[in-house]
Every structure is written in C-alpha cells, then in structure tokens.
Amino acid sequence: MDPMTTSRDEERLRAALRGRADLVDPRDRLDEVLEAARTGxxxxxxxxxxxxxxxxxxxxxxxxxxxxxxxxxxxxxxxxxxxxxxxxxxxxxxxxxxxxxxxxxxxxxxxxxxxxxxxxxxxxxxxxxxxxxxxxxxxxxxxxxxxxxxxxxxxxxxxxxxxxxxxxxxxxxxxxxxxxxxxxxxxxxxxxxxxxxxxxxxxxxxxxxxxxxxxxxxxxxxxxxxxxxxxxxxxxxxxxxxxxxxxxVLADVWVTSPTEGAVVPAAGPVVVRGEASVFEAALTWTLQRGGTTVRSGSLTASAGAPARGTYSVDLGRLDPGTYTVAVEALSPKDGSVSASDVVTFTVR
Amino acid sequence: MAAVDQRRGVDLAIGDLYAAHARGLVRLAWLLLHDEQDAEEVVQDAFVALHRRWGRLDDPAAAAAYLRRSVVNGARSALRRRGVRERYAAALAAERVVVALSPSDTVVAAEQRDQLVGALTRLPQRQREVLVLRYYLDLSEAEIADALGISPGSVKTHAHRGLAALRSGQER
Structure with a gap:
C-alpha cells in the first residue's frame, strides 16, 4: 500500500467507520456480566x-x-x-x-x-x-x-x-x-x-x-x-x-437440583441434590440471598473419592426471592476450595 | 462461599474496565456484525470471559487486548452461528452500489458513509477485520496481528487487498 496515494481513501474509511459506529449506543450490561460471572x-x-x-x-x-x-x-x-x-x-x-x-x-x-x-x-x-x-x-x-x-x-x-x-x-x-x-x-x-x-x-x-x-x-x-x-x-x-x-471425566462437584434458573414454589421445601467425588465425601454448602449468607453447613456424600457419591440437603421452606447455593469441597492440604458448583434459583 | 470472597475485587476491576471500554467494544463488534443486539452480547461474553480468567491474567494491563481478541473471535462465531452474515448480505444486496473512493477530503455524507461501511461487509472476513481494527481502532500492525492471531505480514496483505477491493468496487 502506497501511503502517498491511499491516505485520502484511508481517511474516508476512518471517518465512515467512526461516523457509523458513533450511532451505536449500547445499553449498560455490567450487571449481566457480573451475574453471569458469578453463577459460572x-x-x-x-x-x-x-x-x-x-x-x-x-x-x-x-x-x-x-x-x-x-x-x-x-x-x-x-x-x-x-x-x-x-x-x-x-x-x-x-x-x-x-x-x-x-x-x-x-x-x-x-x-x-x-x-x-x-x-x-x-x-x-x-x-x-x-x-x-x-x-x-x-x-x-x-x-x-x-x-x-x-x-x-x-x-x-x-x-x-x-x-x-x-x-x-x-x-x-x-x-x-x-x-x-x-x-x-x-x-x-x-x-x-x-x-x-x-x-x-x-x-x-x-x-x-x-x-x-x-x-x-x-x-x-x-x-x-x-x-x-x-x-x-x-x-x-x-x-x-x-x-x-x-x-x-466429570467435574468433582455437581448440583443437579435445583437447576440453574429454576423457579421453585414457595409452598414446598427446597431440597438441594447433587453428586460429588471428593476426599472423604466431605462438602460444605452455603445458601446466599442478595449476597448475604442465609444458612450454611457441611454434609457428607454417600461415597468419597474415587467413587462418586450423591448428597442432598433439605433447606426447608424458603421465603420468596432469588437464592444462590454453593456446594464446595475444601482441599485437605490447605483448606482452599478445590471443587464447587453454584446454582441460582428463585423461590416464588 | 470462600471462593466468592476472592471475587469481590475482581468485580470492581471488571466494573472499571467495563466503564472504560464497553461502549467502544460494542461499536467495534457492530462494525463486524451490523447487529446491535449481537454486538452487545458478544461484548458481554467477552467481559464474562475476562472476569473468569482474571486470576490467570499474567498482566492485568493486557486486559484491553484480551477483550479485543475476545470480541473479534466472538463476532466471528456469531456470524457463523447465527447466520447474521447471511441476513446482512441479503439486506445489503438489495441496495448494492459500487463504492468508489473519490479523492476528496470532504466529510462523507451519511448515505455514502453507510454504503462504504456496508461495502466492508462484502469483503472476506479477514480483510474486513483488519480494516476495522486499523481504521476504527487505529491499532498498529502488531496489535492487529495480536488481536487476530495472524502474522504482521498477513495484516499488511489483508489491509492492502481490502483497501484495493473497496477502491475498485470489486469487493466480492
């Protein structure tokens, strides 16, 4: 490309792209970004x-x-x-x-x-x-x-x-x-x-x-x-x-129910179920609402690694609202989170 | 939720980057896609991907380049997956006009401008990407090469061919 002969064409292209792009006025999606990142x-x-x-x-x-x-x-x-x-x-x-x-x-x-x-x-x-x-x-x-x-x-x-x-x-x-x-x-x-x-x-x-x-x-x-x-x-x-x-093959911790985005009737109890293949079958769970921890606890799956066990936690009835439940396995070495699954659901 | 605590700082950093870059990136995506909603979604995905990757970024200052790469890749996927390209090619075919670049310094009239931007969509994908990155974002050859994952030499070739096609109205 010879800059001496193309500079005007290039300027026109530059002006056209900027002019047209300026007409695009996107809406703010930061909340969606953070929400998607949070739920994984x-x-x-x-x-x-x-x-x-x-x-x-x-x-x-x-x-x-x-x-x-x-x-x-x-x-x-x-x-x-x-x-x-x-x-x-x-x-x-x-x-x-x-x-x-x-x-x-x-x-x-x-x-x-x-x-x-x-x-x-x-x-x-x-x-x-x-x-x-x-x-x-x-x-x-x-x-x-x-x-x-x-x-x-x-x-x-x-x-x-x-x-x-x-x-x-x-x-x-x-x-x-x-x-x-x-x-x-x-x-x-x-x-x-x-x-x-x-x-x-x-x-x-x-x-x-x-x-x-x-x-x-x-x-x-x-x-x-x-x-x-x-x-x-x-x-x-x-x-x-x-x-x-x-x-x-499978991720070590799954929450299989509720599913992501599920709507759960407020009339009944919420039971979190899943599968896990973790050291000594030990898991912790946390229920959050609006970023605040509502309840938490620990639980034991039906089998520990290398087997894959199942687990469930009965959360009882929950007030209407949007909740996030995280089930995590902690590393026996240093206590850091070694595996987890997170699901957001709505009680209505 | 120990892992969640590790995230709060990331949310703030992503928020700053979003404020600084999101609008420009959506516009970039629009130039590649010609669809506002698709453009917004591609950029949203890019920020989500950055958020998830945050702890593994060697250099947080590289975030802007990472976002650019994500947007270009995302736009490419969107074109392929959603048939956007076909939709727009069809829409533009109806008003296809050979766009000759005239040696004029005057401001491009809106109609001419849209024809020129439209003509870009008929270029091969790489040529379009190179021209948009070069003339919309004013990226250097090295930066374009990084964003597209190609060599600087290829950038030069695509730019040359793309401009030549626009100039002659021979874009496909």
Missing part, C-alpha cells in the same frame, strides 16, 4: 436450562436420569419439581443395582418423548465460581422437540459442541458441527464437520468425552460405544470408564 454459567445456557425445566413440568413427563440407576439417589427430573417436591421425585431411579439404565425406567413412557429436555455435557470448571484451569464435564439440559433418536442425539451433541468453555478463548469445537448421526443397536456413530482444535491435554480429552457422554445420555441405553469421526476418520470410540473412574 454462560449467557445462552440460562434460557436453555430454564426452558428445559419448564418443558419438563408442562409436559408432565419425568425425564430419566441418563445413568439413573447407577446413581440411585439422584433425582430424575431437572428443574423445579425435583427441587420442590422430593416426595414425587425419582421413581425412575428405583433400581439402584441395575447397571444398564434404559428409558424403560421412566414411569410414564418407554421411549424418549418429544419436548423432554435433552442432557448436554459441557466442559466446566472444577471450581465453578473461579475457574483455575482444571476442568470436568458438567451436565446441563436443553429443550428439544426432536422425536427420533438420531435427531435427539444430533441436537444435544450440537449444543455440546457449541457450549463455551470457561477461560478458553477458542473452545475446542469452535467451528465444528454435527454432520450426521447414526444410531444402531450396537452403538452410535457421530460424524463431525471437523476435528477439535487443540487447547490443552485435559480439554482435548474432555472434548471427545463430551460427545460420547452426551450421546449416551440422550439415548439412555447404557454404555453404548460412541464412535466419533471426522472426514471418515475415527477420532475416538468413547465409552464410559468404570464408575470409580468417573472422577477423571
């Missing part, structure tokens, strides 16, 4: 989760926990019902010894139902509030109207690929979509339009786990091998490891 959830997952919770209630359909029987005490339903009416929860998890979960454990149907939320595994931070570069999968939910098994897998895997990864500028699946899904009795094949971009060893591994765990969970047919391919080449055949090795 990305913006677009909020509506998804809320929609999923609503769909579950409106449809009157229980959603099977993707691996329900293997985590017997986990409520089957994401969202407000599981939180507010524990007595009604989880008939689907009634066969704790069965190793192969299947949709037949849902009380109302034997096949996935259109409109039921789909489980989506995303790469989350081990410490939900302050990402420190240690990652594990977290399960979120999305609404979907898909009915066919392959379409449901496709929708959920697409959402998984699209999910942001905390503190990672360019997530591994940036620019990659699902090209095709084939479900057979022996397994699932997911063809992608590209390979994951390398981020770090742990994120690269989790990126493929994400696809496998999501596909398996959507189908609810146990540990089906999920062949992940790109351009005809097999990237990995994903299967779940033995349950006492899930700590290597």
């Amino acid at each position: 959830r990305a913006r677009r997952w909020g509506p998804l989760l809320a929609a999923a919770a609503v769909a579950a209630v409106v449809g009157g359909v229980w959603v099977v926990h993707p691996f329900g029987p293997e985590r017997a005490a986990t409520p089957a339903l994401p969202g407000p019902s599981a939180a507010s009416s524990p007595s009604a929860s989880s008939p689907s998890a009634s066969s704790p010894s069965s190793p192969a979960p299947s949709p037949s454990t849902t009380p109302t149907t034997t096949t996935p139902v259109a409109g039921t939320p789909l489980p989506v595994y995303v790469i989350g931070s081990e410490v939900a509030e302050v990402p420190d570069g240690r990652f594990g999968l977290r399960r979120t939910w999305m609404a979907s109207t898909a009915t066919a098994a392959d379409q449901r897998v496709r929708a959920a895997v697409d959402a998984a690929l699209d999910a942001p990864v905390p503190i990672v500028d360019t997530p591994p699946w940036e620019g990659v979509d699902v090209a095709a899904v084939r479900v057979s009795t022996n397994g699932v094949t997911v063809d992608l339009t590209g390979r994951p971009q390398p981020v770090s060893e742990s994120v690269d591994t989790l990126a493929l786990d994400q696809v496998g765990w999501t596909a398996q969970a959507v189908l609810g047919r146990g540990n089906l091998p999920v062949t992940v391919r790109s351009g005809g080449q097999v990237l990995r055949v994903v299967t779940r490891p033995a349950a006492d090795e899930w700590w290597s």
Whole structure:
C-alpha cells in the first residue's frame, strides 16, 4: 500500500467507520456480566436450562436420569419439581443395582418423548465460581422437540459442541458441527464437520468425552460405544470408564437440583441434590440471598473419592426471592476450595 | 462461599474496565456484525470471559487486548452461528452500489458513509477485520496481528487487498 496515494481513501474509511459506529449506543450490561460471572454459567445456557425445566413440568413427563440407576439417589427430573417436591421425585431411579439404565425406567413412557429436555455435557470448571484451569464435564439440559433418536442425539451433541468453555478463548469445537448421526443397536456413530482444535491435554480429552457422554445420555441405553469421526476418520470410540473412574471425566462437584434458573414454589421445601467425588465425601454448602449468607453447613456424600457419591440437603421452606447455593469441597492440604458448583434459583 | 470472597475485587476491576471500554467494544463488534443486539452480547461474553480468567491474567494491563481478541473471535462465531452474515448480505444486496473512493477530503455524507461501511461487509472476513481494527481502532500492525492471531505480514496483505477491493468496487 502506497501511503502517498491511499491516505485520502484511508481517511474516508476512518471517518465512515467512526461516523457509523458513533450511532451505536449500547445499553449498560455490567450487571449481566457480573451475574453471569458469578453463577459460572454462560449467557445462552440460562434460557436453555430454564426452558428445559419448564418443558419438563408442562409436559408432565419425568425425564430419566441418563445413568439413573447407577446413581440411585439422584433425582430424575431437572428443574423445579425435583427441587420442590422430593416426595414425587425419582421413581425412575428405583433400581439402584441395575447397571444398564434404559428409558424403560421412566414411569410414564418407554421411549424418549418429544419436548423432554435433552442432557448436554459441557466442559466446566472444577471450581465453578473461579475457574483455575482444571476442568470436568458438567451436565446441563436443553429443550428439544426432536422425536427420533438420531435427531435427539444430533441436537444435544450440537449444543455440546457449541457450549463455551470457561477461560478458553477458542473452545475446542469452535467451528465444528454435527454432520450426521447414526444410531444402531450396537452403538452410535457421530460424524463431525471437523476435528477439535487443540487447547490443552485435559480439554482435548474432555472434548471427545463430551460427545460420547452426551450421546449416551440422550439415548439412555447404557454404555453404548460412541464412535466419533471426522472426514471418515475415527477420532475416538468413547465409552464410559468404570464408575470409580468417573472422577477423571466429570467435574468433582455437581448440583443437579435445583437447576440453574429454576423457579421453585414457595409452598414446598427446597431440597438441594447433587453428586460429588471428593476426599472423604466431605462438602460444605452455603445458601446466599442478595449476597448475604442465609444458612450454611457441611454434609457428607454417600461415597468419597474415587467413587462418586450423591448428597442432598433439605433447606426447608424458603421465603420468596432469588437464592444462590454453593456446594464446595475444601482441599485437605490447605483448606482452599478445590471443587464447587453454584446454582441460582428463585423461590416464588 | 470462600471462593466468592476472592471475587469481590475482581468485580470492581471488571466494573472499571467495563466503564472504560464497553461502549467502544460494542461499536467495534457492530462494525463486524451490523447487529446491535449481537454486538452487545458478544461484548458481554467477552467481559464474562475476562472476569473468569482474571486470576490467570499474567498482566492485568493486557486486559484491553484480551477483550479485543475476545470480541473479534466472538463476532466471528456469531456470524457463523447465527447466520447474521447471511441476513446482512441479503439486506445489503438489495441496495448494492459500487463504492468508489473519490479523492476528496470532504466529510462523507451519511448515505455514502453507510454504503462504504456496508461495502466492508462484502469483503472476506479477514480483510474486513483488519480494516476495522486499523481504521476504527487505529491499532498498529502488531496489535492487529495480536488481536487476530495472524502474522504482521498477513495484516499488511489483508489491509492492502481490502483497501484495493473497496477502491475498485470489486469487493466480492
């Protein structure tokens, strides 16, 4: 570029860009920024989760926990019902010894139902509030109207690929979509339009786990091998490891109920439930409202690391308002927070 | 909520950065996206990402550069994911005019200005990004290279081609 001949063009371009940009008058979103950072959830997952919770209630359909029987005490339903009416929860998890979960454990149907939320595994931070570069999968939910098994897998895997990864500028699946899904009795094949971009060893591994765990969970047919391919080449055949090795894949602490953004009726008690794989099964919990701690305590999960236990805390009835519950594991070494999950919900 | 206590200082720092940079970044995003809501969301995401990353920033003074990179990447993702590009390409096709850059120092009239800004959207993505960063933000070649993750040599090439295309009305 010759500066002598282009300087006027450049000035025109500069003036045009500034002139047009000045017309853009954005609204202040600082509150949203701080809220999203506080809850550890990305913006677009909020509506998804809320929609999923609503769909579950409106449809009157229980959603099977993707691996329900293997985590017997986990409520089957994401969202407000599981939180507010524990007595009604989880008939689907009634066969704790069965190793192969299947949709037949849902009380109302034997096949996935259109409109039921789909489980989506995303790469989350081990410490939900302050990402420190240690990652594990977290399960979120999305609404979907898909009915066919392959379409449901496709929708959920697409959402998984699209999910942001905390503190990672360019997530591994940036620019990659699902090209095709084939479900057979022996397994699932997911063809992608590209390979994951390398981020770090742990994120690269989790990126493929994400696809496998999501596909398996959507189908609810146990540990089906999920062949992940790109351009005809097999990237990995994903299967779940033995349950006492899930700590290597899943985030150590999950709050599974209430779900993020859930609205819980003030009439009933609020029960916080989750899963954890932590040292000596020891967890602390804190309930905050408007930045003030309302209650806190400690609890013990049903099993300690390397196993994955379940836990629940009955908070009783809460006054209407918006609450945040944090469940944290403290490092046996120095007492710092080694893993956590945080959920914000509303009592109305 | 021990971890939450670690955050309060971060909230304040992010608030200061937001006050200083958010408006300019939304405008930058708008120039890349031509959609106000998408632009605001891309910038919101950039600040959320910065907040989460705060403890790991080597140099908090690098926050502005980090935000720029996030916004450019976010705008690129938004274009791809949401089909914004297609929407705007379609809208602009209806009023497509060859924009010749005339050797004039006069203030660009609004209509001409919008045509010129519109013509940018028909350039290849990299060329558009380079021109916007160079002529809207007045970034140096090195800063543009950092924001886009490309070499300074590529910055020069994209700028040259982009300007040449605008000048000749040959943008795609």
